[in-house]
Amino acid sequence: MKDFSVTITKKTNIADRVFEIQTTKPQDFTFQAGQFVQWYIPGEEERPIFRSYSLSSAPHDTYIEFCIKLLPGGKASTMIEQAAVGDTLNFRGPNGRFTNTQTEHNLSFIATGTGIAPIIGIIRDxxxxxxxxHNIHVLFGVRTTADIFWQQKFQELTTQYPNFTYHICLSQDEHEQCKKGRVTTHIESKPHTNYFLCGNRDMVMEVRNTLIEKNIPTTNIHFEIF
Ligand SMILES: Cc1cc2nc3c(=O)[nH]c(=O)nc-3n(C[C@H](O)[C@H](O)[C@H](O)COP(=O)(O)OP(=O)(O)OC[C@H]3O[C@@H](n4cnc5c(N)ncnc54)[C@H](O)[C@@H]3O)c2cc1C
Known part of the structure; x- marks a missing residue:
């Protein structure tokens, strides 16, 4: 793991309290799709504070991208809220094993909220x-239509790649183009498929247990908990 300094080149509010942040990419920074880095969060504490953020860009992109949900009062969230284009970010990494190494199976991705960040990187890779x-499918769960983001990205991938499909799930809202309910109610067990889950602990564990109940081998279930 190495330390890197990057400059924010773009900061976009893409949904309620969700920001997409793009930065410069140092020449010697390489990573595998789905990995994360640890941002250094400056503060008054004696010990340095680090927060993990998944890379939502793909390794072949010329920039680095993150997708971050701001939590009220959170240390990193406060820093990100105040951050502007031109500011420097310091991080160490890359880290993590939420990556796809096999080539024989179909891929099924299940994410809620910013858990979609590492997944879009893996899918584009x-x-x-x-x-x-192979067939690649995404089930993306959010609460309401105001929480949806990156739908255009998914739509463009669908148009360009016939093997890619996606569904958005709304847990507290309704829309004719979306599935209704939590992601856990829409889990399908498919043969020859590797599953990738990302989001909060409760969701990830519930989906994992559902998949195990549906006889999906644990070796085919990969997950990252935020
Ligand atoms: C491997 C990994 C990858 C991750 N990738 C992403 C990602 O891509 N995108 C993403 O959005 N997140 C990601 N996370 C989560 C991220 O690391 C942080 O945990 C998250 O952003 C919150 O950090 P924070 O410093 O803002 O909040 P913290 O300071 O850690 O606060 C945590 C909680 O306490 C509350 N809190 C803090 N201070 C106060 C206070 N004074 N009063 C009341 N409540 C308070 C906050 O509201 C928050 O709910 C990832 C986590 C892991 C482990």
């Missing part, structure tokens, strides 16, 4: 760089 032609 599979489709755009590795030219994966």
């Amino acid at each position: 599979e489709l755009e760089y590795k030219k994966n032609t």
